[in-house]
Amino acid sequence: MANRIDLEGKIAVVTGGAQGIGYAIAQRLQDSGAKLILWDREESLLEEARRTLGPEGQVVEIVTCDVAEWESVERAAKQSLEAFGRVDILVNNAGISGPNTTVADYPVEEWRRVIDIDLSGVFYGCKALVPTMLAQNYGRIVNVASIAGKEGNPNAAAYSSAKAGVIALTKSLGKELAGQDISVNCITPAAARTRIFDQMTQTHIDYMLSKIPRGRFVLVEEIAAMVAFLVSAENSFTTGAVFDLSGGRATY
Numbered sequence: 001m002a003n004r005i006d007l008e009g010k011i012a013v014v015t016g017g018a019q020g021i022g023y024a025i026a027q028r029l030q031d032s033g034a035k036l037i038l039w040d041r042e043e044s045l046l047e048e049a050r051r052t053l054g055p056e057g058q059v060v061e062i063v064t065c066d067v068a069e070w071e072s073v074e075r076a077a078k079q080s081l082e083a084f085g086r087v088d089i090l091v092n093n094a095g096i097s098g099p100n101t102t103v104a105d106y107p108v109e110e111w112r113r114v115i116d117i118d119l120s121g122v123f124y125g126c127k128a129l130v131p132t133m134l135a136q137n138y139g140r141i142v143n144v145a146s147i148a149g150k151e152g153n154p155n156a157a158a159y160s161s162a163k164a165g166v167i168a169l170t171k172s173l174g175k176e177l178a179g180q181d182i183s184v185n186c187i188t189p190a191a192a193r194t195r196i197f198d199q200m201t202q203t204h205i206d207y208m209l210s211k212i213p214r215g216r217f218v219l220v221e222e223i224a225a226m227v228a229f230l231v232s233a234e235n236s237f238t239t240g241a242v243f244d245l246s247g248g249r250a251t252y
């Protein structure tokens, strides 16, 4: 039974919201009363998400967007603000895994692609929507990092580095905005079984599972539950913080 979180009337942007963790977060925010704007680069999956989240009069806006491109994010922010006039909640969730290989063998183009999406994409999302949060003196931002950003997984250097960057970006921005009623936090989940696993080797997936003291993958609903609290008005003090979802793996 889910705790009741009050997001009534709040407008929430969830990037990478067409499937996986982002979709579960969107669903939980909607169940809590928020109106959704999903950004994703997969247009057909976005349409499908709107169909499944949209019945019963629910408003679900979808915006096709590549978070790795500043111009695309700027356009998505403009479109979102035109639709609702404000954005209260931003969940920067879109991300990819990149290849599982050693630093010595890591293709330079792949390194750039992972950093562009997983780190710059979060920066662009914040850059595009923080001004409106400042103007309304209200905002709740959650960035989806990873336990890899704290621990540094072998054979996933770009991903681990990007996620470590997301943690530092969260701390920087949290302090910048601490004078307003705006919080910026991040989460560091362990592995969750989603389509992102298709991008990884089975050896890497086995490695991640072996590192989780709980002995299982985190469920997307468990991640969404933590995010729902973090984006609520009641989360009015904590900012620039990292919330663990690692099933006991993280020790700091």
Ligand SMILES: NC(=O)c1ccc[n+]([C@@H]2O[C@H](COP(=O)([O-])OP(=O)(O)OC[C@H]3O[C@@H](n4cnc5c(N)ncnc54)[C@H](O)[C@@H]3O)[C@@H](O)[C@H]2O)c1
Residues within 6 Å of the ligand: 015, 016, 017, 018, 019, 020, 021, 022, 039, 040, 041, 042, 045, 065, 066, 067, 068, 093, 094, 095, 096, 097, 117, 121, 144, 145, 146, 147, 188, 189, 190, 191, 192, 193, 194, 195, 196, 197
């Ligand atoms: N699943 C895990 O094991 C796990 C663990 C920790 C953190 N995470 C993070 O959670 C987030 C969501 O991952 P997931 O497991 O749901 O993966 P997923 O592949 O199921 O979903 C990711 C979504 O992001 C979208 N996306 C990817 N690149 C994009 C881009 N450039 N622009 C716009 N949209 C883009 C994809 O189309 C997809 O809909 C990612 O940031 C990931 O790094 C995942």
